[in-house]
Amino acid sequence: MRQLPLRVRLAPVERYDLTMRGRTPDVRIGGASTSRGRRAVPSGANTDPAGPGVPSGANADPAGRGGPSGANMNRSGRGGAGTRRPRATRPDTMPKTPVSAKPVGARRLTDVSTVRDLLANHGIWLTKTLGQHLLTDDVVLNRIVLSARLHPKLEVLEVGPGAGALTAELVTRVRRVVAVEVDRRMVRALRTTVDAPNLEIVEADALAIDPATLFEGRPYSLVANLPYNVATALIRRMLSFPAVDRPREIVVMIQREVANRMAARPGDLSVLGVQVQVMADVQVLFEVPPQAFFPPPDVTSAVIRLRPYDEPCVPLLPSPARFLQTVRAGFAHRRKQLHNALGDLGTGSERIDAALEATGIARTRRAETLTLAEWSALSEAIWPVSGETPPPPNDDPPADDRDGMDAPQPIGSA
Structure with missing residues (x-):
């Protein structure tokens, strides 16, 4: 009579997940x-x-x-x-x-x-x-x-x-x-x-x-x-x-x-x-x-x-309100070159051209290419330190900067 080989089933080896160490317990509902x-x-x-x-x-x-x-x-x-x-x-x-x-x-x-x-x-x-x-x-x-x-x-x-x-x-x-x-x-x-x-x-x-x-x-x-x-x-x-x-x-x-x-x-x-x-x-x-x-x-x-930061990483000159006004004007028309986009500031093209030349920023550049330091220098060059009243804060961002918002956002000025 032919003897069949004996088969032995081994119990599975228990595995320990070492990544479980040092974790906090679950929070539970029942x-x-x-x-x-x-x-x-x-x-x-x-x-x-x-x-x-x-x-x-x-x-x-x-x-x-x-x-x-x-x-x-x-x-x-x-x-x-x-x-x-x-x-x-x-x-x-x-x-x-x-x-x-x-x-x-x-x-x-x-x-x-x-x-x-x-x-x-x-x-x-x-x-x-x-x-x-x-x-x-x-x-x-x-x-x-x-x-x-x-x-x-x-x-x-x-x-x-x-x-x-x-x-x-x-x-x-x-x-x-x-x-x-x-x-x-x-x-x-x-x-x-x-x-x-x-x-x-x-x-x-x-x-x-x-x-x-x-x-x-x-x-x-x-x-x-x-x-x-x-x-x-x-x-x-x-x-x-x-x-x-x-x-x-x-x-x-x-x-x-x-x-x-x-x-x-x-x-x-x-x-x-x-x-x-x-x-x-x-x-x-x-x-x-x-x-x-x-x-x-x-x-x-x-x-x-x-x-x-404790303080802004670049000076917001001549004031935070003027700095933000300059930045918003530059981005209001993203396809325009900077000297045209800044025309919305209402300061006149002569002052804008003079500011761009003084800061070494090409007239043909667009707003998204400027560094923070360049925005600071440009804003300071466009606006006099005194003698003009800054505009009231504008809580309504440009259309391309709403980030999916359905309502105007408050402005976090420095």
Whole structure:
């Protein structure tokens, strides 16, 4: 009788993901906790490392994998006025070190079905008016947290916290978080998903907040997933405050085209690029595809880092108002040569030609090719230091500098 060979089935070897070390627990919406898994990198996502400043022991996998599981980040931050503001926590009663957010759920908020359940339980309908797109990719969330370079003594301003994905990560890493949310429904949801003594929730329009009141001159960072329709205005506003009230660092997610315009070099500059770059160093960190959100937006996003200067990097001569007036005139007619475009200033062609010659700027150049230093010198040469009243601020940017805005934006002058 033929004897068949004995087959032995070996148990699979258990694999340990070493990138899981040093991460914070998930924030949950139900009862028991569960183990976290690994999500695939979304198609089209930027897979560079998080960049400088990655905390020791944190995941900086070049493939962009891993990262703390998170939840949705609501892209809201603007709305009606007259909302209530909770009493601020006194600085001397705040915890000296970050605390862990209280677990209040079982599944990650990056899970779309969990997000749907949360919205349904709180009667929330997402609206494009508020730019509400919820982040459902924990890889992206992890990269934002690492890029923000958080530390236990830091205070953070978050605009549009939504249901609290980023908020939950922040409260475990910094001394204090001020979360500004305009949507009252999202405020109620946030109070159930993140319960931490170092969290202060402010129900207000992000464009109406006053950092001097919220932080009283103490250093803070702005870390947020900003709604597209207020991102440009909010960044301009933050850069317009006195140096003591500006964020020490800004790490935010905005529309990719707007991010590229803010960081553009001479040859591709715009009014927005000039305005932002005279007040801050700008760096585009990585892109985020539409598939990383629920519901997916129609455009690609990008995370940028801005480091505001204490003073403008070039003199805004003869005054900030005149400097901005000169820049706007130059970009008002992008296809015109500079000596023709500046005719809208109403100073006369003789003065414009003399200023161009004095600064060594060719009459045939176009506005987008000038450096910040050249704009400063040109503005000073065109306008006398005294004897003329500067024009009132113009809050309505040129048509090609609206960046998708439906309403005029405030100007962040120096």
